[in-house]
Amino acid sequence: MRALPGMPTTAVAAVIPAPAPAPAPAAAKDSDELEALKPVPVADEKPVAEVKPAAPKPAEVKPPPPAAAPKPVVAEVKPAFAPVAAKPPPPKPAANPDAVVPATGGGTAVVYGQLNLRASDTADVFVDGKKVGGSPVLGHKVKPGKHKVRFDCYDASGESRPGVSQTYEVIADAEKDVEYDCPTE
Numbered sequence: 001m002r003a004l005p006g007m008p009t010t011a012v013a014a015v016i017p018a019p020a021p022a023p024a025p026a027a028a029k030d031s032d033e034l035e036a037l038k039p040v041p042v043a044d045e046k047p048v049a050e051v052k053p054a055a056p057k058p059a060e061v062k063p064p065p066p067a068a069a070p071k072p073v074v075a076e077v078k079p080a081f082a083p084v085a086a087k088p089p090p091p092k093p094a095a096n097p098d099a100v101v102p103a104t105g106g107g108t109a110v111v112y113g114q115l116n117l118r119a120s121d122t123a124d125v126f127v128d129g130k131k132v133g134g135s136p137v138l139g140h141k142v143k144p145g146k147h148k149v150r151f152d153c154y155d156a157s158g159e160s161r162p163g164v165s166q167t168y169e170v171i172a173d174a175e176k177d178v179e180y181d182c183p184t185e
Contacts, residue, residue, distance in 0.1 A: 112141040113170035115149070121182040123153040124160060135180075144172040153182030 117125045119135035126132065128147055132140055135151065147170055151163040163180065170176050 111144065111172040113144050113172055114175045115140040115142055115147070115168070115170065116175060116177045117149065117151075117180075118178070119151045119153060119180045119182055121153055123151040123163070123180070123182055126150040126152070139175075142170050144170055146170075149178055151180040151182065153180075 115127065115137070117127075117132075117135060117137040117140060119125070121135075123135040124131055124133075125135055125137045127140065127142065127149055146167050148165045148167050150165040152160045153163060154160055161183070163182075166178075168176055168178055
């Protein structure tokens with residue numbers, strides 16, 4: 001025996017016997033022996049017919065019931081906010097509105113504007129038809145809005161001559177300066 005590379009040289013070859021051939025079936029010597037080998041029917045039994053396995057029945061497949069036609073989806077649209085009736089615009093202030101603003105302490109305070117009234121000569125000063133004093137009248141408080149101002153100037157003889165009324169706009173918390181030139185003779 002020859003050694004292969006990587007194989008130890010001291011190895012002993014084992015001999016494994018080959019498997020023995022299977023014994024051949026004994027040949028029947030005559031037909032009587034063959035008959036003896038056939039199955040014998042029992043007296044009460046009937047010969048069994050060859051049974052073929054039954055073909056499997058196809059599974060009954062039922063079609064799904066027809067689906068009802070889908071109902072149309074009608075979404076109820078609700079507004080994100082409740083409708084509110086439109087408020088009418090606030091009324092425009094009158095010619096002489098009372099300007100009222102909240103004051104600290106929870107009460108209300110009336111807001112005024114001021115008129116500084118000056119004439120070029122001696123004159124009586126009227127605001128909205130009421131005499132407020134002789135010229136000059138400084139810091140005269142009035143409510144915001146339009147006011148009529150009139151200067152009645154005195155002539156050289158000391159008599160008062162009525163002047164022409166003029167309208168001036170007064171703003172809350174503001175001063176309005178009015179200058180008037182008395183007529184000269």
